Amino acid sequence: MEKVKKFNLGVLVVAVLLVGGLLSPSLTTAQEAPNQILLSWEADTFVPAQYLGKALPSTGSTVTVYAQLLVDGRFVSPNNYDIRWFLNKRLFKEGRGLSHIGFEVAPRESQYEVAVLFSGSGNRSFEEEVVIPVAEPLVVIDSPHFENRVSPENIWLRAWPYFFAVDGWRGLSLSWIVNNNLVAIRARELLFDVDAPLGSSKVFPVVARARVLSTLEEVESDRLILGLKSK
Amino acid sequence: MKKVLIIVVVLLIVALGVGAYFYFTRNNVEGPGAANNGGGSFDPGSVNNGGATNLVPGLQLLISGPVAGFWLDETGVAYGVGESGQITKALPDGATETLSTQAMEEVFFVSGSKTGKDVMVGFMEDGKKSFRLFNVLAKTWRTLPLDTVAAAWGDQDDRIAYLMKVGGGGGLVLSLLDVQSGVSQSVVKIDLADTDIFWPAEDVVYLVEKPSRVVESRIIRVDLKNGVSQIIKKGYGLSAVALDRDSLLVFSSNSGLFTMNAFGEVATHWQNIVTLPEKCDAGKDILFCGVSRNLSLADFPDKYLQRQVYSGDFLEAGRLGTNNSLALVGVGLSEELLVDVWRPIIRGGRGFFINRYDGSLYSLSLGVELNSNE
Numbered sequence: 001m002e003k004v005k006k007f008n009l010g011v012l013v014v015a016v017l018l019v020g021g022l023l024s025p026s027l028t029t030a031q032e033a034p035n036q037i038l039l040s041w042e043a044d045t046f047v048p049a050q051y052l053g054k055a056l057p058s059t060g061s062t063v064t065v066y067a068q069l070l071v072d073g074r075f076v077s078p079n080n081y082d083i084r085w086f087l088n089k090r091l092f093k094e095g096r097g098l099s100h101i102g103f104e105v106a107p108r109e110s111q112y113e114v115a116v117l118f119s120g121s122g123n124r125s126f127e128e129e130v131v132i133p134v135a136e137p138l139v140v141i142d143s144p145h146f147e148n149r150v151s152p153e154n155i156w157l158r159a160w161p162y163f164f165a166v167d168g169w170r171g172l173s174l175s176w177i178v179n180n181n182l183v184a185i186r187a188r189e190l191l192f193d194v195d196a197p198l199g200s201s202k203v204f205p206v207v208a209r210a211r212v213l214s215t216l217e218e219v220e221s222d223r224l225i226l227g228l229k230s231k
Numbered sequence: 232m233k234k235v236l237i238i239v240v241v242l243l244i245v246a247l248g249v250g251a252y253f254y255f256t257r258n259n260v261e262g263p264g265a266a267n268n269g270g271g272s273f274d275p276g277s278v279n280n281g282g283a284t285n286l287v288p289g290l291q292l293l294i295s296g297p298v299a300g301f302w303l304d305e306t307g308v309a310y311g312v313g314e315s316g317q318i319t320k321a322l323p324d325g326a327t328e329t330l331s332t333q334a335m336e337e338v339f340f341v342s343g344s345k346t347g348k349d350v351m352v353g354f355m356e357d358g359k360k361s362f363r364l365f366n367v368l369a370k371t372w373r374t375l376p377l378d379t380v381a382a383a384w385g386d387q388d389d390r391i392a393y394l395m396k397v398g399g400g401g402g403l404v405l406s407l408l409d410v411q412s413g414v415s416q417s418v419v420k421i422d423l424a425d426t427d428i429f430w431p432a433e434d435v436v437y438l439v440e441k442p443s444r445v446v447e448s449r450i451i452r453v454d455l456k457n458g459v460s461q462i463i464k465k466g467y468g469l470s471a472v473a474l475d476r477d478s479l480l481v482f483s484s485n486s487g488l489f490t491m492n493a494f495g496e497v498a499t500h501w502q503n504i505v506t507l508p509e510k511c512d513a514g515k516d517i518l519f520c521g522v523s524r525n526l527s528l529a530d531f532p533d534k535y536l537q538r539q540v541y542s543g544d545f546l547e548a549g550r551l552g553t554n555n556s557l558a559l560v561g562v563g564l565s566e567e568l569l570v571d572v573w574r575p576i577i578r579g580g581r582g583f584f585i586n587r588y589d590g591s592l593y594s595l596s597l598g599v600e601l602n603s604n605e
């Protein structure tokens with residue numbers, strides 16, 4: 001009987017501890033900052049300055065990856081840690097306090113898996129990994145016309161290049177093809193009337209083409225189909 | 232024996248229940264799940280962009296585009312910065328006054344101070360980001376420290392928080408600038424990249440990594456007083472603006488628009504509202520947004536920010552925290568004007584916004600008294 005009582009008491013204690021164990025992290029996570037690594041990265045691909053989104057890497061661009069250790073809510077210097085970097089699961093670089101790495105995006109890579117391991121004194125170690133997607137360079141035709149319906153005069157379009165491995169606008173040349181005719185070169189914007197080159201066509205395709213001046217590689221936008229508004 | 236077993240079972244049930252609750256409410260990591268298409272169909276009706284001000288009662292064209300950004304002073308007067316740097320004041324009679332013709336390339340950032348007497352302008356100079364400060368009264372320019380990549384006003388006119396890029400892959404330094412004296416104070420160096428900054432209260436800064444649907448990014452809260460920093464949210468397509476010290480308006484590809492507190496806990500979630508925080512303005516208890524009627528969540532933020540698509544918006548407003556729906560404000564605007572709202576500000580019952588379709592700055596009477604700066 002005494003043994004049963006002790007057993008019951010034991011079960012009760014375990015249950016209480018279990019409840020406490022489950023509750024306590026929930027109640028404290030809001031205030032406590034767990035130890036972790038912030039793994040962030042940037043690509044040196046060109047995007048227009050107004051673009052608020054993330055610049056994604058493309059072939060030939062350089063990606064820099066940063067590892068910031070956050071211990072007890074404080075940004076901690078990496079200098080007291082041996083840091084090992086892995087690229088696609090293979091050791092890439094290692095060194096004391098090596099808090100960032102850079103690598104060039106190779107052709108035909110669709111993504112990179114980057115992992116980092118911090119080892120400090122007293123067996124304190126932290127690890128984190130991130131997947132970095134590789135994008136294709138992109139040319140977007142900016143057509144601020146509802147349903148791409150336009151009046152025949154003063155049709156205005158802009159071309160925006162994204163994710164090119166070039167050093168700004170000067171590394172690119174943009175040209176415009178309207179109804180399969182090259183109508184403008186070295187022009188970020190296009191202002192045109194449809195009467196002159198197009199006759200009475202009611203629907204006509206527009207393509208913007210970006211040429212990388214250093215390699216002469218060309219990327220075309222999707223075909224934009226403009227239609228004339230009915231009067 | 233039975234009593235003890237009953238107690239144990241009850242405790243276990245409670246533990247599992249509470250554990251599950253906290254797991255689901257506090258686990259803020261989001262996956263790149265399927266987008267929720269809350270856009271609905273888009274019947275433009277008699278869309279007319281040219282001469283829109285004549286069609287819509289209460290709508291005023293303040294500054295003709297392209298306007299890169301704008302701000303208001305304490306009296307509600309609007310000022311705009313053109314894409315090439317020209318600064319224009321909108322006069323009450325509908326005319327405009329040019330305050331600066333300083334040429335700048337590719338203006339990408341405009342932020343007025345609390346009183347509106349100063350404005351920060353970000354632009355490209357020799358292929359690098361550069362920031363300048365313009366004083367409206369003196370009409371003078373000052374340059375922010377070199378290698379600044381992001382900046383934010385504090386809750387007063389006298390200080391600016393900024394992120395400076397350290398050369399050679401050295402990450403970012405968070406610093407505070409005293410505008411009067413020009414003295415900067417470094418707060419912390421962080422190995423971080425591609426980050427925006429918000430400074431809603433004296434002791435709190437939020438760092439928000441740049442968004443993409445295909446990249447998981449984070450929102451980090453930095454307590455300037457005790458030096459404690461915390462990742463409060465992770466997600467794909469994560470985009471945010473700080474509303475005040477302890478709350479943010481957030482978009483994620485997975486969830487759409489919601490408000491959350493400083494611990495990443497969701498306060499109000501608008502599941503069927505397709506928009507971005509940058510298309511909204513919020514005050515103590517109101518939210519005003521341009522809500523898309525032709526796009527889906529999948530178009531945000533990448534395609535929209537890349538200008539692959541435009542958003543034909545309804546203008547909607549609601550009270551924060553009261554329920555999860557917003558109500559249309561003003562006139563039946565959608566039938567008469569094509570607007571793609573960008574960075575709206577609500578002041579004195581009027582909504583000010585840039586219309587991305589034509590790049591111009593408009594103001595619209597909302598028919599109700601709403602103020603986001605109260």
